[in-house]
Amino acid sequence: MSTEAIAAEKPKRNFNALFGLTLLGLLLLMWIVLAVATPSFATTLNITNLLRQGSLIAILAVGQTFVIITGGIDLSVGAVVGFTTVIVALLINAGWPIWAAVLATLLVGIAIGLFHGFGIVKMGLPPFIITLATMTSLRGIGLLMTNGNSISINSDSFQAFSRGSLAGIPYLFWMVILVAIPSYIFLHHTRWGRYLFSVGSNAEAARLSGVNVPRTIFMAYVLSGLLAAIVGVLLASRIGIGNPTQGDTYELQAIASSVIGGTSLFGAIGSVHGPLIGSFILSTINNGANLLNVNTFWQRVITGLLIIVIVYFDGLRRRGK
Amino acid sequence: MTSTAQDLHPAPTLAPGRTILELNGLEKRYPGTHALKPVHLAFKAGEIHAIVGENGAGKSTLIKLLTGVMPRTSGEVIWEGKPTALATPHEAMALGINAVHQEVVLCRHLTVAANMFLGEEESRFGLLQQRAMVKDAQKIIDGLGFDLPAHVMLGDLTIGQQQLIAAARATVRGTKFLIFDEPTAYLTRKEADQLFELIRRLKGEGVTIIYISHRMEEVFELADRVSVLRDGTLVGTRNIAETDEPELVKLMINRSIEQIYHKEHFTPGATIVETKNLSGKGFENVSVTVRAGEIVGLYGLIGAGRSEFVTTLYGRHRKSAGQILWQGKEVQVNSEHDAIRLGMALAPESRRDQGLCLNLPVGMNLNLPIYKRISSNFLISGAKEKAEADRQIADLRIKTPTRHALASSLSGGNQQKIVIGKWLAHGAKLFIFDEPTVGVDVGTKAEIYRLFSTLLSKGAGIILISSYLPEVYELADTLHVFRRGKLVATHGFRTASHEDILGQALAEKQEKSGGQK
Ligand SMILES: Nc1ncnc2c1ncn2[C@@H]1O[C@H](COP(=O)(O)OP(=O)(O)OP(=O)(O)O)[C@@H](O)[C@H]1O
């Protein structure tokens, strides 16, 4: 009987209003609700703070998305952030000019990405394993280098960057834009972007079509490592220290942002704007929960539940389209 | 007497009990596609009912509805007099409806035996009886006359062999109603004959069969009745004795085709590629020359080493001995990348595994090999991207709402057109087509053959692998016959008879006892 078939489609219709709500809509809605519910949300101080909080994860999420699109995962980014805060701190304290210290730190991020590419392409290790390995090892190396201590950075101008703002918008958020635009062009308007998708969809078909699959994989992890190093520099500037245990669980937040933003963990589906919005949704949840005086333990629970709800409804919306 | 869709409904003329399955306004809409417009059709118990139609006509969709793979949008299905929901595959199987789907939907990482018993494993005290299952599976396979091992991984078999396993699997499940969706697409004549034998035997046992195929001669060989779908509409049902091929083709595509095999002869130009005693995994001592403007056909049974030969030529596997000469100079082809740089293009035989990025848009699939050409200063030219994709879609008549639709939403034949289409704009010198027209309808086949001629006229050479003898026979300027990894015979254009070529490919009796591994 056809009633079943029709019945199966019905519940979808009831949620139509929710489907229409895109992620950006959801973010704006959350902001409006919070602005009404708490007096302290819509203040300049809070908004700039929120933008600063969200920016770091947003940048990581973009790199993570490149990797996930190829069907991989980069668990190391949090550790890379911590490790690179140490590198940049050591170099600056050693008297390197800031630009040189930053450049060298970014090269370290690239080298870590190359190492991941090597492990996956040349040694045939699963991305999960090789990046999990770097995740623990890098923290260890960082702790060895610092003896477990924090290194405070003795350069005011370096730290001033993270506090500064341009046109009322924090530099940290400008960095997001600076990363997002080239990333968007790269992913959607260059052949390299297309190759990332094709590798994630069917590496064999991509290879037979002349796509250099190993190089594409290297590229994804190098970009992820580079962006993680950028975040490391920004974080060091923000907190004024180098500490290998910094950036704890950043990788999970980056992955969550990416998935909230519509990236498929099976590869071949993803965008740049999605993860950006996803990361600001996540930090808005945290920020809002703080302002509403939600117990921090509950915050974690709620964040987890909201991730499930958002990704579920977003999936429904996409399928319904 | 010919009957149309209209006068089949409400089908009071059919005595109850003689109709096993009746479709009453069965309809399916996908987002953006009205794949099946209300269909009224009754299947008689014990008949072989063929369904034909162009790519995207809705044949597979109909099957998916009948087997509970997809929910229907509206309409009724009446099974043995009672309306039935058919909401899940399980429900369909419980009724005795089974299908061998167009794309093999078994688990590549399980053994043949495990696949045959998937969902109905033999176990004792909760433990799987692995050995017993392998033995039983082997017995069934042998009983069907298929020469295949039950203990190997399914993924190690060729697609054709996997299809036979799927057929074998369906037969062991207490089937009353069995559907074959293009089962012979990847089979050679020998395997197809085994399958036909199986189908006739099932019919003898009273099983009702739906048989979908693009090969008219098979329809006339097997079927009792044939229904034609066009654009999701059932445009007619005929008794097989009362119709002929031109009528069916006319019904299918609403126009007639004078000549499917479009063959132009060009004077062969310079040698493009030459292999000298090339050996590798699965073939040895193969010497083949391809010149500009000619089609070199490779015919043989499945597993005869043709695909291995071309993939080695294409740099996917290492050669173990011999030479490859490209335009007269010896070259080392160590990767697909090398091959493509030299100017080779390969359209592989397995579209799901090697040919397509299923969850990417049609346009992206079509342009994948040429992104380099259509971008400048790193940026892809949106206009060129659109133009190239739309041109292929139009030339090959790929049935898709737009180039943004996902490849997975296309019908099997239309997916195949993407696999071919993506190389046509590439400008390669040597095109290797491995089973290019698998599952492609007659109209488009003719179109593809015409495009071959265009490629040849531009000075390219083609290696054409086909398990469908008429195709290589009518198109190849030079026809090489492979048997068990060796090149055993070479013929000019139409210089040997079909029987001779078949005989050479089969090598008489000794083939059967040979170990298949
Ligand atoms: N999952 C899907 N989503 C959207 N459209 C679909 C989907 N599956 C099939 N279609 C569309 O439905 C139509 C009928 O497809 P179907 O697979 O039934 O064709 P077919 O007759 O089996 O063709 P072929 O001979 O190529 O196998 C096609 O236009 C196809 O693009």
Ligand SMILES: [Mg+2]
């Ligand atoms: Mg089909």
